[in-house]
Amino acid sequence: MAEENAQKLYQALWASADILRSKMDANEYKSYLLGLVFYKYLSDTMLVYSTKLLSNESENLEEAQSIYSKAYQDAEIQEDLKDALKDDMSYEIKPELTFQALIEEIDNHTFQREHLQQGLRDIEQSDKVFEDLFEDLDLNSKKLGSTPQKQNETISAVMKALAELNLNEYNGDALGDAYEYLIGQFASESGKKAGEFYTPKEVSRLMTRIVIAGKEDKKGFTVYDPTMGSGSLLLNVPKFSKEPTSVRYFGQELNTSTYNLARMNMFLHKVPAENQTLRNGDTLDADWPQDEPTNYDGVLMNPPYSAKWSAEKGFLDDPRFSRYGVLPPKSKADFAFLLHGYYHLKNDGVMAIVLPHGVLFRGAAEGKIRKALLENGAIDTVIGLPANIFFNTSIPTTVIILKKDRTSRDVFFIDASNDFKKEKNQNVITEEQLEKIIDAYTERKNIDKYAYLASYEEIEENDFNLNIPRYVDTFEDFDPIDIVEISKEIKDIDAQIQDAEAQLLVMLDDLQVTDDTKDIIEATKVVFGHGR
Structure with a gap:
């Protein structure tokens, strides 16, 4: 089952690359896809962990989003929750900027790349370990689309492809190995x-x-x-x-x-x-x-x-x-x-x-x-x-x-x-x-x-x-050549050729000669009848 889940994860991640593959080469789009995968991982992990802190544990991302958002509405709970997340995870993401919240925006046709950009920026500024981590994700790049609307559509499509996964469900080896798998696939294409x-x-x-x-x-x-x-x-x-x-x-x-x-x-x-x-x-x-x-x-x-x-x-x-x-x-x-x-x-x-x-x-x-x-x-x-x-x-x-x-x-x-x-x-x-x-x-x-x-x-x-x-001799010796045996084989082949030529000449004598075939038959007899 673990192997089956890993394959499902690999396939889902790689399939999300199809959206970008036609727009840029793998050496460029790897930064977008891997960056979005990482942001989703941070978001999914934080959402589920926050429900534990709130004593209302849930592995379901929609439910966890709801619990997290409601907690933020209480100023006192919000401050305690933010402090706990910063202490335990070194970051926190505002409820409206989680990957799950952005997917809801995409479904409601209200998503803007600026919202995602703000979420990425907040992560980078939360702790030194995340500093400048997403600087390669240029969400305004023309390679994503010629207009802001098309750029929005491209990023939305990639995020929707990733939305099927709950990255909190995978342990470090499974998710890390999946990331390595993606890197390997990008290397192959690059x-x-x-x-x-x-x-x-x-x-x-x-x-x-x-x-x-x-x-x-x-x-x-x-x-x-x-x-x-x-x-x-x-x-x-x-x-x-x-x-x-x-x-x-x-x-x-x-x-x-x-x-x-x-x-x-x-x-x-x-x-x-x-x-x-x-x-x-x-x-x-x-x-x-x-x-x-x-x-x-x-x-x-x-x-x-x-x-x-x-x-x-x-x-x-x-x-x-x-x-x-x-x-x-x-x-x-x-x-x-x-x-x-x-x-x-x-x-x-x-x-x-x-x-x-x-x-x-x-x-x-x-x-x-x-x-x-x-x-x-x-x-x-x-x-x-x-x-x-x-x-x-x-x-x-x-x-x-x-x-x-x-x-x-x-x-x-x-x-x-x-x-x-x-x-x-x-x-x-x-x-x-x-x-x-x-x-x-x-x-x-x-x-x-x-x-x-x-x-x-x-x-x-x-x-x-x-x-x-x-120092290491890998030369392969050939089997010794038997000159006497090879000479005998050549004589046998010559005899077979002479016998075949003699039979051909007999067949030519039996052919009916016409004006059209006379020259051809005579030329063939000259070639085979007068030796090599």
Whole structure:
């Protein structure tokens, strides 16, 4: 039944996107739909909770709206109720601005976008955790319609599609997973534009399981993603933790729209405000965080590949980069992201980062940084992933696992580049293939054509080049060719051809010759009768 309800929720949410799909691309309309879903969630949750505070509990939204509205008519009750909601939920929505009230306006043909805009504004101003949360919902955008009336109609239609759902009925996992589902669907439609906000769930699960391995029982596990996108990597941690409510999340995101998406995602997964420390900023420009804590049990990263950064000389004095003596090139910030994340890793922590294969073998400054990391034993495992599993690129990528407390400098290589299932235009890693990678990583043993544990000496002999084919030989030998047998087969085929030609010539002799066929028959005899 739970799975059936989840599917119903997914379908209803995705169906509401149809109204916007013809007006703008997914990278734009995701902000409208996800923002409205979040506003409805806040509204539905507050309405039902208010009936509990008023000792007149109801799960029915229409009934809860009625109870809430009547309570507001008594000035004394109103003040007490507002204070309780602010204390317990950090926000309150006026009765006339709840999602339910706005739906009633739509049904009565009195709805105006300004009413919704006011409700969104009130949420943003209620507490710092909601500040500027809905700034991407431009309700006056021409993309919603060429006139105010058409814009009204579009927003009304989306809200009506969502009105069938009571988002208070779903627990944190169900609603949060549904939100993740929407983000995944938007990523699929957005193509290359999706890279900034979404990491495919199979990759997220792989990285998270590796990072949290052995610390599933830890209370207060801290996880950091300095390029967090929609927060999908961070939010995988509680799925594998035995103390999920104590997990503390730290994340930074440069894109403001994506940052707001992550904030909503956190709330929909019922992450308490005190357990999340998120920031809208440039990870490479200035180090963050610098207040305690600054180092974390786990670091998860899927940064933009080969992005440009300033690489100014002043960064050579930055503790994140200073020990390596050189800076990653301006044209490729891959190692800048890696070094930033590694700097914020605890001594007994684990880091997993997705990067393009170039970081494994490119020379110059990147080669020097890679050598320094290998000399320090920082690089633990290199996992080659299949091509075309990310929405923003079709190139094959690699997951690099880094640690600080290693006593060995060997590196374990896993070539999972051929382990995928093709679906439509995208490749996916199946559950079985995911388990295969995890098992190989855990056992750390050589597996023919799949995994290899390379000693530091071997890596040094390879001039610190970590290109996976240097260590994992996936070449398939062909069966030896029997020249004698092939020669015999050729002779047999020649004999069969000569026999067929002889039969054809006999048939030609038996044909009745006419003026029309004479030349054709003679030409055929010349071809087949005089050999090849």
